Amino acid sequence: MLDAALKQQLQTYLERVVQPIEIVASLDDSAKAREMQELLQEIAPLTSKITLTERRDDNERKPSFAITRPGTDISVRFAGIPLGHEFTSLVLALLQVGGHPIKLDAPVIEQIRNLDGAFEFEVFMSLSCHNCPEVVQALNTMSIINPRIKITSIDGGVFKDEAEARQVLAVPMLFMNGEYFSQGRASVEEILAKLDTAGGARKAEELSTKEPFDVLIVGGGPAGAAAAIYAARKGIRTGVVSDRFGGQVLDTLAIENFVSMKETEGPRFAIALEEHVKHYEVDIMNTQRGAKLVPGKLIEVHTESGAVLKSKSVILATGARWREINVPGEKEYRNHGxxxxxxxxxxxxxxxxxxxxxxxxxxxxxxxxxxxxxxxxxxxxxxxxxxxxxxxxxxxxxxxxxxxxxxxxxxxxxxxxxxxxxxxxxxxxxxxxxxxxxxxxxxxxGLVPNTEWLKGAVDLSRYGEIEVDVRGQTSVPGVFAAGDVTTVPFKQIVIAVGEGAKASLSAFDYLVRSSVEEKELAPTTAAA
Known part of the structure; x- marks a missing residue:
């Protein structure tokens, strides 16, 4: 099932395992169970840390398997065969259950560990879904940090009857403790914000205490990422506030027209964007959505969570979302056909x-x-x-x-x-x-720009796009815009990146000119 190159690569990864792992397979006589058995029997010998146990008389979904750490409550379960886009989820689950360090900020890990209650998640996914792995990996990671969080990832193609009975017609779809929880791509921070509402309020208070930025970028897509990189390289205080880093790119599968790379996938491209931004001293504030823009000497950006951020200049790069047909039945049956x-x-x-x-x-x-x-x-x-x-x-x-x-x-x-x-x-x-x-x-x-929160604050076109000049300047001094949210024609990733860089250079030029003007206008003290 795994070719020789993939086995060798997996074996190399599994050298990082430091804790014993037991894989417990729940099998029946189906063809999918035989495929799962074959996969697990290929994985188990790749490291002495793994033992494989097969069961046929338990009450778990079949076929499925749990990756556990013996002597603990740590366990993640896959109901289906995690290949395709989910193979990475399988590898990460093996590494993390096996004691490999989890790459999350310490405050986030502490917040997950302190969640009060028992949470049993079921994630319906498909192996061709490029949005599903983030959700699966996020919940797997959370369950390893806090074993009171249980997670089963269910391949809707294998468990088709169950998916239909639960009206799963869009993936990833999450259920918690048997009830619908959410649908669509979600990061650890986004899931955590829904579970810990008090934590969201604390986060808003924390953000509001931050010192003013030189440049604050609203949006973490290609335009926002480029703007952040260009600003940070100027050595000025740079922040990015974003609902989800990557933006619309996360919902794009094939990218075959970005100059310098023949092809890539949206999620992979988004990860590369974030890693590049994190290479610099940029304050990234995720799971925050803009709610209000208040012009002034220090421009304020209010978020839906209640945070108030201040900056000398702002770059709006909030992108766009799928346009709806707005006919009866569309909203009623969204995710149900x-x-x-x-x-x-x-x-x-x-x-x-x-x-x-x-x-x-x-x-x-x-x-x-x-x-x-x-x-x-x-x-x-x-x-x-x-x-x-x-x-x-x-x-x-x-x-x-x-x-x-x-x-x-x-x-x-x-x-x-x-x-x-x-x-x-x-x-x-x-x-x-x-x-x-x-x-x-x-x-x-097509797409519709994410500008509802900006009505009355900056000039918008009749299509709701932010009107900008050749420098990316909006109708408000110190406020710039870039990417799909603007009137710039041709909504393409490569254009958004260039526009983000341009807006950032324009914002820097604005800051330089503003500082010079302030010095010229400052009162002088006559010599004695």
């Missing part, structure tokens, strides 16, 4: 009928990817023709299980009260309304 990430959620619709709304590059790419998984794809485009690149259209039209409908306006998403079962659209040529019977709707109609 309405999805926005075909790479993450596509495997949950295997053998089913789905629609993709949107005929640009992202919509056509989604339809192509889904066609290899689902029974049938209907692509619905509002305009009279598709807007995607010619090469993508050629591939799309070659697929036998894809139908394209143009000049069609989506009017409603239908469901049975629990999950999606249809979609209605209007033929814009004839005015006739049609209904499709299907089980999933993937929305791919």
């Amino acid at each position: 309405v999805a926005y990430c075909p790479h993450c959620d596509g495997p949950l619709f295997k053998g089913k009928r789905v629609a993709v709304v949107g005929g640009g590059n992202s919509g056509v790419e989604a339809a192509i990817d889904l066609a290899g998984i689902v029974k049938h794809v209907t692509l619905i485009e509002y305009a009279g023709e598709l807007r995607a690149d010619a090469i993508l259209q050629k591939k799309l039209y070659s697929l036998p299980n894809v139908k394209v409908i143009t000049s069609a306006q989506t009017t409603e998403v239908h469901g049975d009260g629990k999950i999606v079962n249809g979609l209605s659209y209007k033929d814009r040529s004839s005015g006739d309304t049609h209904k499709l019977e299907l089980e999933g709707v993937f929305v791919q109609i």
